[in-house]
Structures are given as structure tokens and as C-alpha cells.
Amino acid sequence: MKNKASVVIVGGGITGTSTAFSLAKRGVKDIVLIEREGLASGATGRCGAGIRQQWGTFQNCLLARESMKVFENFQEVLGTDIDIELKQKGYLLLAYSEKEMDQFRRNVEVQHQLDIPSRLVSCREAKEIVPFLNTEKMLGGAFCPTDGHANPFLATKAYAKAAERLGVEILMKTEVKAITVVNDRIKGVHTSQGFIETDKVVNAAGGWSAQIGEMAGLHLPVYSERHEILVTEPVNPIMDPMVMSFSYNIYCQQTPHGSFIMGYGPQNEPRGYNVNATWQFLETMARKAAWLLPPLKNMRIVRQWAGLYNMSPDRQPIVCESEIVKGFFMGIGFSGHGFMIAPAVGTLLADLITGSPLTWDVVLDLGRYDRHETIAEPSVV
Amino acid sequence: MITCDLLVIGGGPAGISAAVAAGKAGLKVLLLEERERLGGQLTKQTHRFFGSVAERAGTRGIAIIKDLETVVAQLENVEISLSTTALGIYEDGVSTALKSGKMIKIKPKAIVVATGAFEKFLPFENNDLPGVYGAGAVQTLMNIYGVLPARRILMIGSGNIGLIVSYQLVQAGAEVVGVIEASPKIGGYLVHASKIRRLGIPIYPSCTIKKAFGQDRVVGAELVRLDEKWKEIPGSQFTVDCDAICLAVGLNPLIDLLGQSGCQFKYIPELGGQVPIRDESMRTNVPHLYIAGDLSSIEEATAALLEGELAGLSAAKQIRPGQSLEARMEEVKTHLRALRSGPVGEKIRSGLSKLTGEALPTPSPRTNAIDELSRTGIASPANLAGVLPDEKRKKTRAYAVIECYQQIPCDPCVHNCPFGAIKPFSDINDLPIVDFDLCTGCGQCIGRCPGLAIFTVDETRDGDRAKITLPYEFLPKPVREETVDLLDRSGKCVGQGVVKSVLNTPKQDKTTIVTVEIHRNLVQDVRQIRVVQKS
Structure with missing residues (x-):
């Protein structure tokens, strides 16, 4: 196990693995992904496996459409021969x-x-x-x-394998125990396998993302x-x-x-x-x-x-860097539709982490709740 | 919503035993069984059971289940629901089951889960060919449905199931081409091994299967020898022709239902793999949830019966406190400890100590020179010498030869000698010792031995003729004055003899007692007869 990483991603679901792949594809080295159980063992592997583009807001439609483009060209984009059973x-x-x-x-x-x-x-x-x-x-x-269906297990596995090929280290059965924050900056992650020094953490812990937030001293508005x-x-x-x-x-x-x-x-x-x-x-x-x-x-x-x-106040994802703790990134609060937009979310998180302009003009930051700019998506179950 | 005091899931020996114990303690019990009749594995166990006479040892499994069915049917407060599959145990205490295509809901005060086990599989090339069976499946086909699945069978695994099913296959008219065993020693009881050896079935220790041959069905198998480190010995491959490969490589507890209930498990290979964590009274970490039988650890049916009773009593004690059930609970625990106390219980003991942290008492080591026997299933001259009377005694009266050399928990012989000639046991794992001053050679013990390991010899007459009396469980039965082939411990024909007596009354319960006149030189070699097929 590495004891130093450029980025530590917490969570081996579709969001974590897609982020790992996107980052690695941009040439980021020394990425470590930590998963408490196994790949897709949380919400990803338990979801309804649907992918739809019929949303009510422009931005959700955009994320869904862009993600669908990836699902449609999955083997090519990832360089994998895994068939994700797209229907x-x-x-x-x-x-x-x-x-x-x-x-x-x-x-x-x-x-x-x-x-x-x-x-x-x-x-x-x-x-x-x-x-x-x-x-x-x-x-x-x-x-x-x-619109349609894809197999969440195979999609996650394909992302994980593609990320590993690009040098990402994936640690399964490894639990995050604590996150060290000094002067409002991420300094490292204590895991059940040891300490990893890093200045960037990605919270992709799905159902447990509030707990990961607490470790960094943040009260994230998700449950x-x-x-x-x-x-x-x-x-x-x-x-x-x-x-x-x-x-x-x-x-x-x-x-x-x-x-x-x-x-x-x-x-x-x-x-x-x-x-x-x-x-x-x-x-x-x-x-x-x-x-x-x-x-x-x-x-x-x-x-x-x-x-x-993992529910957010406006039932919409929160994809941003914390304004309080620098280096703490998150892709959380998907409110039941994380799988179908994960390819786009991975791209956005890679934009944020590498300091690049966002690939698409979307507003998914935490600050929207303070600014009262919540996303009014009318079409959710 | 159906309500009851105790829900028992699984109508095998453990489940019935739990239902009976709880029913007798006054509980309103609902017993669910997936199949159309009670009995679980007992419904196909045509052999006699080992263990203590107190727990019906010496009786066939199919007879035990008839007794149990009668007992449970007499308890008015025990309701039996057949053809009912338990589906779930939910966090609000409700259990669901499928009955006549509908989901029924049951809210009991406590639950005993006794779902048993399922057969392990083995990875080898072509193991998906038709003709590769689990041994339990073969037993079900033969003994329940009357279907013989194949003619020439290769048995993989020499545990009790592999040995017993091999014997039953021969009883059903099939040929067993061999029993292979990866370990250097036979896994099951050696009396079972000796039974099939004298039928001529070879046992290959330190041997495993490489692949099955065949296009659309099994036509043979490639086997390979293993060294002492269980590695394949290059060039030692050999092939056998067979039309079925029967896997008897162990069982795993059927824990799925418990997994859903929130029960905690521990991986303990000695007990069969992932097993529920439970205390000595069969209580799990989930309140009001008890387990019993193979689900808790892979053992013999006797242990399942006792564990079931214990679980039923524990539940009764919890639901209706104030009854004096403790004395019987302690008694059952003592029986269970005794059952597991011998050398063959070592694996279970070590598994249980991992589970409970409790160290079970280990019996003092006794001399038990069975090394060669445990590789071959054939008693050595040294083994035999230890169980025979002296030359003077041989001449005076007939006598019993008990070829029981391995300490196993079993005592019917002691209780079935009308002359008290088999010394009382201090421990159920004791080896039988015949007092030849008391033994008359009457042969009462022959048919009661679950291992078919007792023979009587009469060499009192002058001349070269002597008589041997042995158990026989095949068809056709021999008749008086018929000439039969004489087989030795390896199944080799060593001569012919004339049948002098055939005892086949209901009391024998299909273990025919046959007396054959043979040459006196053969009395310690002949251990099986073969009826000569008339052309």
C-alpha cells in the first residue's frame, strides 16, 4: 500500500471508480481508491440499474445525456472488453x-x-x-x-479495471478511520491498513458520505x-x-x-x-x-x-470542493440517481481536482443551498 | 398473520426434535417443512445409525423417522405444515413462507432454524457433464424415488457419505468402480470402509480426480495420485471407465435464511464453513432465534436430534419460564459432549472450541493401532489377533469376532448381548471387548451392529469344516443348502461354502443373518458371501 497519494478516493462504487478513471486518464499519478467492502457493494450494486435522460432541468438532462454517450461507447472510452449489458x-x-x-x-x-x-x-x-x-x-x-439499462456491477468493475491499468491503486476491505485536517487543509487519511499522506480526498462514500464529511469536520447536508x-x-x-x-x-x-x-x-x-x-x-x-x-x-x-x-436537500447531487476544508472534494447526495450520471460526475470531479474549468456549465456546489439556488428537478421517484 | 409460540423451520431430525421438545413443554408450535413429508435426510438413510442406544442407535434412519413422525403427530399443540418453504425472517419478528403459491406470514415468539446443509462441489475439468452427481442426490434418486442413476459409478470422497452411498449403490445393483480420497487416510468410519472393501470396491487414498471424460455424458475419469503434501505426482495419472461420478466431498451449512435475520457467522472449516455463532444452548445473537442440526455444524443425525431437543427446550425455557427444563437440558448437553468426546469427534471438538472458546475435554490417548486399516479399510492380522479368543477357547464353543477397531461413538452391541458378554462401556467411544467366558456365539449381536462388523465363528467340530455366521443385506437372499462364493476382506473370492441357516425374521429388519459351512482354514478370512447368479 502506498503511504503517500496525490488523491485518495473514498468509495468503490460507480462514482468513486469513474472519478478514479477520469483522473488517471488525465495523467494524475498516485491515486488510491479505498473501499470498505468490495466494488459496488453499496448503493451502486443495489440500484435499479436504469439510465434515463428524461429529466426536467436542463442541467440534469445534460449530465444524463453526456453520461449516456459514455455508456453507449463504453468499451471504446474505457479501453475495456467488458460488456456492460447496455439495453x-x-x-x-x-x-x-x-x-x-x-x-x-x-x-x-x-x-x-x-x-x-x-x-x-x-x-x-x-x-x-x-x-x-x-x-x-x-x-x-x-x-x-x-433510455435504458446497464449492469452496475460490470460498469463499476470496468471503471475499476481501467483505472488500475492507468496506475490507480484500489484497496478493498479497507476502511477510512479518520481524516487529518490541518489549517483547513487535508493532510492525510487514516485507514484500517495504515496512514496515507495526501492533500486531496474525494468523498464518494454514497450512503456513508455524511460520516466521511464528519471525519473532515464538515456537517454535510445529506442523510x-x-x-x-x-x-x-x-x-x-x-x-x-x-x-x-x-x-x-x-x-x-x-x-x-x-x-x-x-x-x-x-x-x-x-x-x-x-x-x-x-x-x-x-x-x-x-x-x-x-x-x-x-x-x-x-x-x-x-x-x-x-x-x-443518499439524500440531499434538493434531491440533487452535490459535486464540488469544500469551501471550508481545502482539498476535500465530494460527489454525494445523488438521491437515488447516482449510477446513471456517474460518467459525467467523474469528469466533473476530475475537472475540479485538476483545477480545470468545468467541462459543462452546471451548478452542483454546496454553496447553492446558502445562495438559495437549489435545483428544482420535478421528475424524481 | 399466523401466531404461535415457536416456529420451527425444517422438518429433518433436528427440527422435529425441537418441535417435540417444545411441544411437550406446552408450547404452541408450527413446524415448516419444504418437502411433502417430514424427515429430511433421514428419509433416505436406509442404513443403521451409530451412536447411543438411548438415541436409537442400531435403528435405520427410515425407521427413526417413522418413530419421530408418530411422536410429533400425537402432540396436539404441534402443527405441521408440509410443502411449505420458509422465505424470510424479518427484523420485526415476522417470518414468511410460501405455501400453495402464496406468501404466508407468521409471528412467533421464538424460532428454531434447522435448515440443514447442502453438498459441496469440486472443481475439475468437465465437471458440468451430465453424470456428475452429488452423493446426496444419488441417494435421493435411489432411496426415495427408486431411480438408479447409473451402472458404473466412481465415488469421490471417502467420508461416511461416500462410503455409505457406495454400499447402497451396490445394494441397488450398481457397480462402484472405486472410492477415491485426497487425504492419505479414509475419512469415514472404518467399519463402513471395511463393508465396501469386502464387496470388492477399491479405495484409493492420496488420489484425486483430474477430469471427466465424455462428450454429452460421463464415460470415464482421469485420476492422479497425490504426495504427502497433496501435490500431484507427475506421471501417476490413471483412468477409470464409469458412467457417473459421484461427489461426496462434504457439506456446507445452509445459512441463507439466517443471514437475512441478522445472525452473526464465523468461518470454521471443522464445522463445515460459515457457521452461525451460538451458545451451548443453541441460541444465536438474534434474540429468540435458535439453531440446530447440520446448520450449526456438520455432524451425524444423532447430534442433530440432540441439538434439536436442546434448541426446543431453550426456546421453551425462554418463552415459558418457570418450567423445570434445566435438568433435561443438562442431560442433553452431556450426551452431546459424550458423542463428540472420542477420536472421531476431534474435528468437531476443535471447531466448537473455536466457536465458543470453550475447551472440551479430550480423552486420554489410547493405543489404537489402525494405521494400515485406515489407509485400506482392511483389518491387519495384528488387528484381528487382538479380538480373537485363545486356541483352547476356540475349540470349546462358538464365539463372536467383533471387527470394530476404531473408537467411534456407538454402543448397540453392548446392549444387545443377552449374556452380558460385551463389557459395559465407560465411554460411548470405547472399543467393544468380548468376555469369551460369557460369549456363547449366539449371534444376537450380529444384526444390531450398525457397522456390520460382528461375525460368529464355530470351529468346535473335528475335521476340516467350520461355520461362520455373518450379516447379509443384498438381494437375492441365499437359501439353505445353497452353495455361495466366499469373499475375503478385499472382496476376493477364496472358495465356496454351503449355507446352513438363513435368519430373516422381521426382527432382523432386512439384515439377514447367514450361517455358512466353510473350510476351517478360512474362518478368519471370509467376511462376505456372494450368491452365485444362476444362468
Whole structure:
């Protein structure tokens, strides 16, 4: 293990590994990535594996589109032969009120500014896309054919391998115990394997990012919340897109493997780190899915699990350097959509760390909360 | 939501035993079993069990389960739910199960998990060919479904499962081409090894499988010898023809359900791998959650029965305090310690001391000259000399030869001698010692020995004729005055003899006792007969 590093990245999920790769690709040497468990063992490996570009703000659409470009050219960009099982069969968003329909209308306009090929769909068109969709009470929806799915484990592994090829040292089963800050500057990281001297730390710890912040003396405005998910047995392909509704509160997709992955946003979930699964989720999820997508009522569930959403005040990522502790960078608070924008976030963090101008004109800093410039993204589950 | 005092997950010996103990203590018990009948592994154990007579040693597994089913059926406060698969143990104390395609919810006050174990696999070339089986799977096919999966079988692993399944394969009419064992010594009980050796099955210690041959099914295997450091010896490869490869390379506890419950585990290879951390009363770190059987450590069914009882009593004590259950709990713990106290329990003892930090008493080392026997499964002349009477005694009366040379926890012989001629044990791991002044050679002990290791010899008559009486568990049964082949300890035919008596009453429970008249020079060589197939 190195005892000195130019950058120490905390977290071996998609954000940490993508940042490691982006930095290394720009020629930064002596990068160490520290992971407490294994690659993608936190939120990345527990997520719904969807990637969508149908957002309501220009900046989110931009990050999603740029990330999709990377997913589309993954092997080339990373120089890897790992296939991340990209499936671009779209996201079908369902509207159950005029208000929701209006929102989709506005969203599509924003998306079209970035050439995202989304469109509004009627119930009939929605049924053409998913023939067994129950359109009862539905007014219509939105569809983007290039949205889809990628395998979070393979994507993380590919980033990690590519980063290692470029000289990044990845330490698994290694825990950050403390962060040394002297005169408001990062001086080093104490790990379960020893001390690493560094002046730059990247907090990519997902569900545990608030704790990493505390180690540097910072109260980061993020907290963690359990979200549950399940997967069914694999069956023949019957459903192309991710089906999602913000008001009915559900997302459900069939993976290339044939299994269905689905979840919904919990109500009144206490803040914390509990990732135990519940039987209540199974019952509610099954009821919701069977109503909306009737053939699913005959499928068997093979596994359920839970992961942590790392929530920020405006449900949007925080990607910046701390203004209080110099050298403390963060890519946190993804609020449930970290995987799909991780390629762009890695680029932005590499910009920040190398002192380069941001590749895209986005505002994701912590200071936005003090400036009351929060991001009003209307389309989140 | 179903409510009960105790939920027992798993209807094998441990689970039933837990349900019975808790039921007798007055608890309302719900017992879940995934299959359509109770019994777990016992439903296919056609052999007689070792252990203490107090725990039904000497009885076949399939008979034990019938007894247990009767006992549990009589307890009105124990409900049995068959064809019910436990799905989850959740943090709010609710368990879920799948029954008739629906998820049911159960809120018990305590849970005993007794999910058992699953078979380990082995990496070698072509191990995905059809014809590569787990030994347990072969046993299930044969003994439950009446399907013989192959004709010529190679057995990998000489633990008790490998040895017992080999024997049962021959009983079912198959040929076992050999049993290979990576270790230099046979892993299972040597009486089991001797049983298959005298059927002519070779055992290859220090040997492993390199690859299976075949295109769309197994047609053979390449084996290789190992040196004392378990490294392959170059050039020592040899091949065997077979149509199935049977893996009997150990079991892993089935811990998945417990993993979800928040139970803590420790990796202890001696106990079977990742095992739940638990105390001596079978309680885990999760409140109200107990375990028993192979899930807690890979052992024999006797241990599972005892652990199940202990877990059931512990749960009863916690839910309904004030009952005097401690005395029986201590008794069960004492039985378990005795069961694990001998040389063959050493592995379990060392595993348990890693688990609990508690050092179990080690018995004083006794002379046990079985080195050659444990490599070959064949008793040496020196072994034999130690169990025979003197020449004068041989002439006066028939006598028993107990070819039990390894200290294993087993005592039915002592309890089945009507003359008290087998000296009482001070420890269940004691070796049987025959008092030839008391032994009449009556042969009552023959059929009660789970290891089929007892024979009686009658060489009292003048002339060259003598008689040997031995156990026989194959079909067809021999008939009186029939001429049969005589096999020695390695299965070699050493002559022929004439059957003088066939005892096959219900009491024998399918272990036929056969007396054969043979040449007197052969009385210490012949240990098996073979019925000559009429053409």
C-alpha cells in the first residue's frame, strides 16, 4: 500500500471508480481508491440499474445525456472488453393527472434542446410500447427510446479495471478511520491498513458520505434513507422499456437477463443506515406491479434487498470542493440517481481536482443551498 | 398473520426434535417443512445409525423417522405444515413462507432454524457433464424415488457419505468402480470402509480426480495420485471407465435464511464453513432465534436430534419460564459432549472450541493401532489377533469376532448381548471387548451392529469344516443348502461354502443373518458371501 497519494478516493462504487478513471486518464499519478467492502457493494450494486435522460432541468438532462454517450461507447472510452449489458429500449413515464402531463410536456421541450429524442405518448401509444400495460386512470405519458439499462456491477468493475491499468491503486476491505485536517487543509487519511499522506480526498462514500464529511469536520447536508427493491425469476423478453410513474410511485424494468427489477419510493422511512429488507415491501410491490403490469402477477420473486439513497436537500447531487476544508472534494447526495450520471460526475470531479474549468456549465456546489439556488428537478421517484 | 409460540423451520431430525421438545413443554408450535413429508435426510438413510442406544442407535434412519413422525403427530399443540418453504425472517419478528403459491406470514415468539446443509462441489475439468452427481442426490434418486442413476459409478470422497452411498449403490445393483480420497487416510468410519472393501470396491487414498471424460455424458475419469503434501505426482495419472461420478466431498451449512435475520457467522472449516455463532444452548445473537442440526455444524443425525431437543427446550425455557427444563437440558448437553468426546469427534471438538472458546475435554490417548486399516479399510492380522479368543477357547464353543477397531461413538452391541458378554462401556467411544467366558456365539449381536462388523465363528467340530455366521443385506437372499462364493476382506473370492441357516425374521429388519459351512482354514478370512447368479 502506498503511504503517500496525490488523491485518495473514498468509495468503490460507480462514482468513486469513474472519478478514479477520469483522473488517471488525465495523467494524475498516485491515486488510491479505498473501499470498505468490495466494488459496488453499496448503493451502486443495489440500484435499479436504469439510465434515463428524461429529466426536467436542463442541467440534469445534460449530465444524463453526456453520461449516456459514455455508456453507449463504453468499451471504446474505457479501453475495456467488458460488456456492460447496455439495453436501450427506452423509459416509459406514465402520467395520471393533467398537471403531470403538463410537466412532461415542459420536460420534453427542455430535453429537445439537448437533442434527447423523447416524445409525449397517448395511452394507445403507450400500449403499443408495452401491450399489457394497464392504462386505467392513465392520461398519457412520455417516452424516450434511447433510455435504458446497464449492469452496475460490470460498469463499476470496468471503471475499476481501467483505472488500475492507468496506475490507480484500489484497496478493498479497507476502511477510512479518520481524516487529518490541518489549517483547513487535508493532510492525510487514516485507514484500517495504515496512514496515507495526501492533500486531496474525494468523498464518494454514497450512503456513508455524511460520516466521511464528519471525519473532515464538515456537517454535510445529506442523510441516508432505505429504499427497497426486488428481482423476479428470468423469463423471455416481454417488456422493452423501464416503466415508471412518479405519482403511482413505481419503477419496473426487465433486464437483458430476463428478470424484472422493481421498486417504489418508501413513505415515512426514517433516516438511517438500515438496509434490511421488509415483507411489507414485498406485499405492496407485488400489488402495485400486478395492477399496472398484470402478467407480472404470475412471476416468482427470487430475491429482495435494500440499499441507501443518499439524500440531499434538493434531491440533487452535490459535486464540488469544500469551501471550508481545502482539498476535500465530494460527489454525494445523488438521491437515488447516482449510477446513471456517474460518467459525467467523474469528469466533473476530475475537472475540479485538476483545477480545470468545468467541462459543462452546471451548478452542483454546496454553496447553492446558502445562495438559495437549489435545483428544482420535478421528475424524481 | 399466523401466531404461535415457536416456529420451527425444517422438518429433518433436528427440527422435529425441537418441535417435540417444545411441544411437550406446552408450547404452541408450527413446524415448516419444504418437502411433502417430514424427515429430511433421514428419509433416505436406509442404513443403521451409530451412536447411543438411548438415541436409537442400531435403528435405520427410515425407521427413526417413522418413530419421530408418530411422536410429533400425537402432540396436539404441534402443527405441521408440509410443502411449505420458509422465505424470510424479518427484523420485526415476522417470518414468511410460501405455501400453495402464496406468501404466508407468521409471528412467533421464538424460532428454531434447522435448515440443514447442502453438498459441496469440486472443481475439475468437465465437471458440468451430465453424470456428475452429488452423493446426496444419488441417494435421493435411489432411496426415495427408486431411480438408479447409473451402472458404473466412481465415488469421490471417502467420508461416511461416500462410503455409505457406495454400499447402497451396490445394494441397488450398481457397480462402484472405486472410492477415491485426497487425504492419505479414509475419512469415514472404518467399519463402513471395511463393508465396501469386502464387496470388492477399491479405495484409493492420496488420489484425486483430474477430469471427466465424455462428450454429452460421463464415460470415464482421469485420476492422479497425490504426495504427502497433496501435490500431484507427475506421471501417476490413471483412468477409470464409469458412467457417473459421484461427489461426496462434504457439506456446507445452509445459512441463507439466517443471514437475512441478522445472525452473526464465523468461518470454521471443522464445522463445515460459515457457521452461525451460538451458545451451548443453541441460541444465536438474534434474540429468540435458535439453531440446530447440520446448520450449526456438520455432524451425524444423532447430534442433530440432540441439538434439536436442546434448541426446543431453550426456546421453551425462554418463552415459558418457570418450567423445570434445566435438568433435561443438562442431560442433553452431556450426551452431546459424550458423542463428540472420542477420536472421531476431534474435528468437531476443535471447531466448537473455536466457536465458543470453550475447551472440551479430550480423552486420554489410547493405543489404537489402525494405521494400515485406515489407509485400506482392511483389518491387519495384528488387528484381528487382538479380538480373537485363545486356541483352547476356540475349540470349546462358538464365539463372536467383533471387527470394530476404531473408537467411534456407538454402543448397540453392548446392549444387545443377552449374556452380558460385551463389557459395559465407560465411554460411548470405547472399543467393544468380548468376555469369551460369557460369549456363547449366539449371534444376537450380529444384526444390531450398525457397522456390520460382528461375525460368529464355530470351529468346535473335528475335521476340516467350520461355520461362520455373518450379516447379509443384498438381494437375492441365499437359501439353505445353497452353495455361495466366499469373499475375503478385499472382496476376493477364496472358495465356496454351503449355507446352513438363513435368519430373516422381521426382527432382523432386512439384515439377514447367514450361517455358512466353510473350510476351517478360512474362518478368519471370509467376511462376505456372494450368491452365485444362476444362468
